[in-house]
Amino acid sequence: MIAFEDWLQLTEAGLYCAPGGFHIDPSRPVDRAVITHGHSDHARGGHGAVLATPETVKVMQARLGKDSAGRFQPQPLNDPLRHGDVTIRLHPAGHILGSAQIELTYRGQRAVVSGDYKRTPDPTCALFELVPCDLFVTEATFGLPVFRHEPDWREIGRLLASVQAFPERTHLIGCYGLGKCQRLLALLRRAGYDRPIYLHGALKSMTDLYIACGQSFGELVLVSEAGRGLAGEIVLCPPSALKDRWSRRLADPVTAFASGWMRVRGRARQRGVELPLVISDHADWPQLIETIAETGAEEVWVTHGREEALVYQLGRMGKRARALALLGREDEEAED
Amino acid sequence: MKAFAALLDRLVYSPGRNTKLQLMQEYFRTTPDPDRGWALAALTDGLPFSFPVRRTIVELMDKRLDAELFRLSRDYVGDTAETVALLWPDTEAQGDPPRLSEVVSRLGLIDAQELGDVIASWLDRLDATGRWALLKLLTGALRVGVSARLAKTAVAGMAGHSVDDVEEVWHALSPPYQPLFDWLEGHAERPDIAGAPVFRPLMLAHALEDSELADLDIGEFSVEWKWDGIRVQIVAGRGEVRLYSRTGDEIGASFPELISMFRFDAVIDGELLVLRDGKVAPFNDLQQRLNRKSVTRAMLERYPAHVRLYDALLIDGEDLRPLPFIERRRRLERWHAEVRPPRTDVSELIAVADKEELHRIWRETRGAGIEGLMLKRRASPYLAGRPRGHWYKWKRAPITLDCVLMYAQRGSGRRSSYYSDYTFGAWKELPDGSLELVPVGKAYSGYTDAELIVLDRWIRNNTVERFGPVRAVRPALVLEVAFDAVQRSTRHRSGVAMRFPRIHRIRWDKPAEEAERLDTLVGLIEG
Numbered sequence: 074m075i076a077f078e079d080w081l082q083l084t085e086a087g088l089y090c091a092p093g094g095f096h097i098d099p100s101r102p103v104d105r106a107v108i109t110h111g112h113s114d115h116a117r118g119g120h121g122a123v124l125a126t127p128e129t130v131k132v133m134q135a136r137l138g139k140d141s142a143g144r145f146q147p148q149p150l151n152d153p154l155r156h157g158d159v160t161i162r163l164h165p166a167g168h169i170l171g172s173a174q175i176e177l178t179y180r181g182q183r184a185v186v187s188g189d190y191k192r193t194p195d196p197t198c199a200l201f202e203l204v205p206c207d208l209f210v211t212e213a214t215f216g217l218p219v220f221r222h223e224p225d226w227r228e229i230g231r232l233l234a235s236v237q238a239f240p241e242r243t244h245l246i247g248c249y250g251l252g253k254c255q256r257l258l259a260l261l262r263r264a265g266y267d268r269p270i271y272l273h274g275a276l277k278s279m280t281d282l283y284i285a286c287g288q289s290f291g292e293l294v295l296v297s298e299a300g301r302g303l304a305g306e307i308v309l310c311p312p313s314a315l316k317d318r319w320s321r322r323l324a325d326p327v328t329a330f331a332s333g334w335m336r337v338r339g340r341a342r343q344r345g346v347e348l349p350l351v352i353s354d355h356a357d358w359p360q361l362i363e364t365i366a367e368t369g370a371e372e373v374w375v376t377h378g379r380e381e382a383l384v385y386q387l388g389r390m391g392k393r394a395r396a397l398a399l400l401g402r403e404d405e406e407a408e409d
Numbered sequence: 410m411k412a413f414a415a416l417l418d419r420l421v422y423s424p425g426r427n428t429k430l431q432l433m434q435e436y437f438r439t440t441p442d443p444d445r446g447w448a449l450a451a452l453t454d455g456l457p458f459s460f461p462v463r464r465t466i467v468e469l470m471d472k473r474l475d476a477e478l479f480r481l482s483r484d485y486v487g488d489t490a491e492t493v494a495l496l497w498p499d500t501e502a503q504g505d506p507p508r509l510s511e512v513v514s515r516l517g518l519i520d521a522q523e524l525g526d527v528i529a530s531w532l533d534r535l536d537a538t539g540r541w542a543l544l545k546l547l548t549g550a551l552r553v554g555v556s557a558r559l560a561k562t563a564v565a566g567m568a569g570h571s572v573d574d575v576e577e578v579w580h581a582l583s584p585p586y587q588p589l590f591d592w593l594e595g596h597a598e599r600p601d602i603a604g605a606p607v608f609r610p611l612m613l614a615h616a617l618e619d620s621e622l623a624d625l626d627i628g629e630f631s632v633e634w635k636w637d638g639i640r641v642q643i644v645a646g647r648g649e650v651r652l653y654s655r656t657g658d659e660i661g662a663s664f665p666e667l668i669s670m671f672r673f674d675a676v677i678d679g680e681l682l683v684l685r686d687g688k689v690a691p692f693n694d695l696q697q698r699l700n701r702k703s704v705t706r707a708m709l710e711r712y713p714a715h716v717r718l719y720d721a722l723l724i725d726g727e728d729l730r731p732l733p734f735i736e737r738r739r740r741l742e743r744w745h746a747e748v749r750p751p752r753t754d755v756s757e758l759i760a761v762a763d764k765e766e767l768h769r770i771w772r773e774t775r776g777a778g779i780e781g782l783m784l785k786r787r788a789s790p791y792l793a794g795r796p797r798g799h800w801y802k803w804k805r806a807p808i809t810l811d812c813v814l815m816y817a818q819r820g821s822g823r824r825s826s827y828y829s830d831y832t833f834g835a836w837k838e839l840p841d842g843s844l845e846l847v848p849v850g851k852a853y854s855g856y857t858d859a860e861l862i863v864l865d866r867w868i869r870n871n872t873v874e875r876f877g878p879v880r881a882v883r884p885a886l887v888l889e890v891a892f893d894a895v896q897r898s899t900r901h902r903s904g905v906a907m908r909f910p911r912i913h914r915i916r917w918d919k920p921a922e923e924a925e926r927l928d929t930l931v932g933l934i935e936g
Contacts, residue, residue: 217478217481217482218478218482219496221495223537238432316825317826318826320826321826337485337491337495338421338488338491339486339488345878347422348419348422379485381481382478382481382482385478385481386478389475
């Protein structure tokens with residue numbers, strides 16, 4: 074029996090599959106990269122060749138440019154691909170549109186590099202698929218037991234109640250442009266909200282891409298085309314615009330921010346928002362523990378986040394757990 | 410408990426006064442008795458208990474979660490109660506959340522041994538926000554950025570009453586305030602307060618604008634000195650004495666030498682001062698006496714308290730408030746001469762022949778160390794609140810000095826996208842002859858909306874360093890600052906602090922090197 078370290082190594086660029094000759098989500102340009110999803114701390118430009126799901130390829134080309142890699146190879150989900158002695162297979166990760174876990178099989182050993190993931194159903198992307206494996210490589214963005222995300226419909230309910238209670242004000246929600254924005258749009262529509270939803274210009278291109286991939290979000294209007302005021306309406310913007318001069322055009326906005334961090338009051342206060350919404354695209358603590366247990370993996374590597382508590386807890390569960398402390402991963406939820 | 414928790418959760422994150430009022434009104438309108446009454450108590454005078462629950466909840470948590478995971482979580486969250494609220498297992502299925510009234514009445518009778526079990530059973534029935542609110546409630550202090558007066562304003566607004574209508578009856582009521590809600594909702598008469606030693610809402614003065622002064626007929630006004638202490642209301646009768654601050658807080662405990670001496674039946678309005686050898690001491694001296702739970706003999710001797718009386722609301726059960734000021738004043742003088750309460754005197758009326766003389770007296774206030782003048786319309790009844798056209802305060806002219814903008818901080822609420830709070834400094838000469846800028850004050854008013862926009866832009870373009878919401882700027886912009894006085898301060902590096910500073914003018918034309926020296930400010934320290 075070989076050790077996992079014999080074929081999955083940590084280089085300066087990140088996780089490297091030696092027999093396949095490719096990196097996964099490398100933090101600097103490499104010859105060959107397999108990419109889990111399109112957030113900028115995972116998908117960077119300048120690689121020789123990129124393999125990813127067709128949606129992730131579209132996201133990368135839209136954000137980084139058509140020529141941001143020497144060659145893009147779209148690889149459908151659940152379609153095994155032999156590469157040297159390694160078999161690669163992509164499975165949905167439930168994080169954002171196109172996000173995938175990467176299953177690698179080599180000499181009878183199976184490793185799953187999960188990227189970022191969540192188990193909560195999300196109308197804008199495929200549901201996480203559990204893949205039994207020997208080694209599970211996990212994130213730990215919310216790797217503390219205090220992080221238990223509220224049901225998303227409940228948070229949307231709080232938002233809509235606030236819109237009703239303050240009809241003379243705009244509700245301005247800060248959210249990341251890839252994933253969170255579109256999930257909020259879909260959740261609002263599911264909750265029966267049928268007024269136009271207003272978008273900051275920076276959120277348009279990724280939303281258009283989701284629509285091109287088959288999503289529908291009802292009537293969307295750009296704030297720049299709607300004029301000033303927008304009392305009683307819901308406006309989505311990137312987090313950086315919440316306190317920007319841009320927001321002055323709106324009617325005494327109730328500022329909201331949608332993120333898993335909003336569970337902790339100190340973090341919510343740091344953001345200075347009036348309505349913190351606990352909506353996250355990452356696994357919370359119970360999901361992390363449950364997922365790792367269900368994969369049956371005896372060995373677990375933790376890539377980024379609050380790994381100390383998770384490694385400790387996995388030790389209590391009798392797993393071999395190790396923190397990789399990968400460079401270049403954002404502490405925040407996938408920031409634009 | 411659920412609605413109350415949701416209310417507290419919104420309040421802590423809402424900076425705007427109107428937003429807070431709306432949130433509270435919605436809660437009081439939709440929540441049944443007696444829950445809303447207990448909520449009102451928690452938001453105003455507090456609940457009749459306070460439990461040091463930190464140890465208890467840590468022990469409860471220990472049975473439910475590994476100690477190391479708790480430690481890591483606590484380190485991250487920073488607050489023990491919040492950590493427990495977040496970590497507590499979700500077992501909402503174990504029954505409906507407890508009602509606020511259920512929690513309050515159970516806690517009123519609880520003995521220490523059962524406290525842990527009772528808290529645990531409640532935590533089991535609440536969600537994360539509910540658990541957080543419960544633990545906050547147990548400690549007795551909510552700290553959600555709502556003053557007692559704001560909460561009262563909210564209930565008053567339910568029925569279109571003013572906060573003063575509520576203040577008038579407030580001190581005769583106790584939680585859960587059923588008679589108050591019955592009255593506000595039109596189910597009952599206004600609660601009866603006759604004879605109770607309760608706070609009566611004050612009549613307040615407007616700042617006198619220059620334009621208003623021109624139109625005043627000075628013959629219709631009485632003039633008094635504006636004393637630099639704090640406004641108090643003495644309420645005495647039936648062997649009880651209360652000393653209330655302007656906001657209706659009872660502060661008698663800090664002034665036993667007054668409380669023990671007052672034996673009369675009256676409600677009197679006056680200024681609390683420290684008086685030494687007949688001379689009013691600086692405000693700083695009075696501050697030494699405020700907010701103290703226990704008072705030492707040394708404090709009593711060093712900072713002797715005194716009340717300078719200027720109005721009478723009730724005397725011997727008779728309500729004088731409908732009478733004209735001049736008549737109330739006459740009754741006050743007569744009463745004072747008869748009763749002679751120790752440590753009091755009656756504020757002097759200044760004889761003023763005409764406006765010219767009034768101006769002259771006003772100009773001399775600074776030199777005399779007096780804060781300014783009060784103008785009271787002789788014919789005015791005693792009206793609660795701040796009615797227009799009756800009482801004016803005319804503060805002495807401010808001092809203005811040119812200072813240099815050093816730091817700017819983002820405002821809150823409506824101003825959260827603007828750098829609207831300014832820290833400014835003066836030049837300090839160092840032993841080697843070079844100059845260093847040291848902060849002397851902070852102001853967030855005095856400029857117009859148009860000036861704010863220009864200042865905001867200048868600050869963004871001249872930032873040299875950022876610390877969270879604060880920006881340090883190039884020392885290049887001179888602000889003419891108006892302020893009332895300079896005090897010694899141990900909290901500021903410069904050793905001085907300005908009283909009531911505001912931005913008077915932006916001196917775009919003035920080079921920063923020509924701004925004021927620290928020595929000038931030190932020379933202005935009073936007392």
